[in-house]
Amino acid sequence: MARRRHLKAGFRRALLAEVWQIGRRPGLMFMLAPFPLLLFAILAAVFHLGLPRDLPIAVVDQDRTTLSRQIVRMVDATPEVAVAAKATTLGEGRRLLVDGKVYAVVLIPPRTERDVLSGRRPEVVLFYNNQYMTPGSMVARSVGGALGTVAAGISIEARVARGADVESATQAVAPIPVRQSALFNPSLEYVEFLLAAVMPTVLQIFIGASAALSFARDRQGVAGLGRSLNLGGTLFKTVAGKLAPYTLAYIIVLWGADALLFGLMGARFNGSLAFHATYGLLFVLASQMLGAAAALIARDTVSALAAVGVITGPAFGFTGITFPRLSMNDFSAIWADLLPVTHYLQLRTDNVLRAAPLSISMPAFAWLAGLALAYGSVALLLLWRHGRAKPEAA
């Protein structure tokens, strides 16, 4: 304390005062690095096993012939699903679906084999749970593929029986095959992509909330924001000094999570490391300014935190990672643009995964810088007003 009094007002004094405040609050220290890293570990664990395998499905085999058993075997052999239950009626299969025990039911009706042999084109039906859309559509795709393979095999046999050679019969079954490939980010990395997007979104909450807490606390304190301004000397130095400890902590968390992702978990990094570091820093700053502005607009600490929670909490839906931005309504499109994380994730995708040239990334980079400036200006303006209007009031 004695040494602090001798320090001249300025960046260092504001910074030391803030560090001292953080040091007195173990809860705040916990949310600076250990808590976000813990959440990252939990999220990484959720997605750690990669794409789901052996998702349970049920079969209702009412045919019980060589063909129907072959169908069941083919379906079970796909890595994504496993036949977990054999039901005798469709009602029983439906029950398993509703109970959440299986994601799909394959119905092979009676006389399927006989009808195939006599050319009567029987129908095999796959019912899948599309309420659980992610696993449901994975199951539908792989089981549908396996059933298609069985049908193709029968078709080839029929053609050969009509006198075609095996080679041309095989080509004729799938006249227009669709060869899908990932231009970027092969589909197996879907899980990594999701994790890499969720982490910054969670971090945006931490960054915004810590900045909000810092300013709201000073504002509610006995000496008010006037004291903070006295420590910093100028507006700019006050804001910089107060926020610098958090900037440092969260940039370490952000880069630390990336180090785990690209190092330990072996995700691919294709772009420019320097650029990655730059927009990472800009993202932290923009999120801090958002939190600071919210704290100075809100009336008290709880409202400030609630405001940051309302803005950053539901952000993930707006980023377009799960449901694409091109299908959003106007309100969501505008709201998404006001969130730093939207642009950060776009820059990340462009740089890390697509290795896009800088010119492609410039609009998103300008957005992110613009948001940092805009929120920063609001924060500075309000700080000036609050600090001046009642310098010593509570």
Place this chain on the structure above:
Amino acid sequence: MIAAFFREIVAALAAIWADKGARSTMLGATLFFSVFFPQPYLAEVVRDMPVAMIDQDGSTLSRELIRRIDASDAVAVTRYAPDMPAARDMFLKREVYGIVVVPPHFERDLLAGRSAPIAAFSDGGYFLLNSVMSSALTNAARSLGAEVQIGRLTATGVDASAAMAVVEPLIVTIVPLFNPTGGYASFVLPAVFVLILQQTLLMGIGNLKAGRRPDGALATFADAIVYVGLYALWAGVVLVLLPWAYNLPRIGDVAVMYAVTLPFLAAVTAMGFAVARLIPTKEGVIFFLVVLGMPLFFLSGVSWPAEAMPAPLHALALAIPSTTAVPALVRVNQMGADLRSVEGAIFTQLALCLAYSLLAVLAGRLRRLAPDARFGSHSV
């Protein structure tokens, strides 16, 4: 006794109304989030996803294929590119989200009965866009391919039904259940609404109780009754009224829904008291709950299957009421599950309610033993 209890009930209600933080979380935030959160998803499905086409064949059949791709609801052919670098440039600028290549000799090979593959490129990270494009292409390619095949067979003198039996000897029908249109809002919102109930209730209790000396048993019980009662009303709004307003599929029995909802709200309330007594400040409680929202959503197993999570993690997550309540309520409301089907979830909620009540009592005892703690320092 009954009069005293009634007075406590009135006091609990008055406390919610008097505390600005509690009023805005327990009355305002629930409604606000239920309107705000669904916004990005209201379109439900992707329509006219822009795709670039590289037609290297330029034939009648390649144009027919492109016409069929464009005719699908989900995909729109918006650009034609001369080559891959040009298409890739459009992709990077996000002018298109997929690229389709029809190679040279497409028509010649198709008519000659040879395999005539087409190629599609997209970004593997965007799950929804990928599956949308994939099904649009597969449908177009399959229908055109089958027509050409049948045409070839009938040209050799085979009658139409026999040709069909050769081309498609086994019909594979795929039926999506419960969310037939594959709507994204229909998928996400029923789960999110349950989570909103939990998080705002916890925040409200945090606002009212964090950093305060624990009340007596009767007052605490009256508080709990009021919170569960209030949120039972909210559950009706959020789980019945809003799905109707947003046109989400809902086929469940409201009585079964409440058979799950009431134990769930009791468990959340007990957890709220425990958290409020363990985390000493309001700010701490609110912050803790805000950051936990998204991880809890992923842990509930609706968006990411529980089978694909490490078992110890999922077991640990069972300690949070939403982990079992979200899937149970989705199964009741959206899939029509009956009471027997959700028994397990109900018992889990009751067990959690008991466990958190004990924890809250214990935390309260500890509080009383430590008089130096800064009680009330953050009261408004």
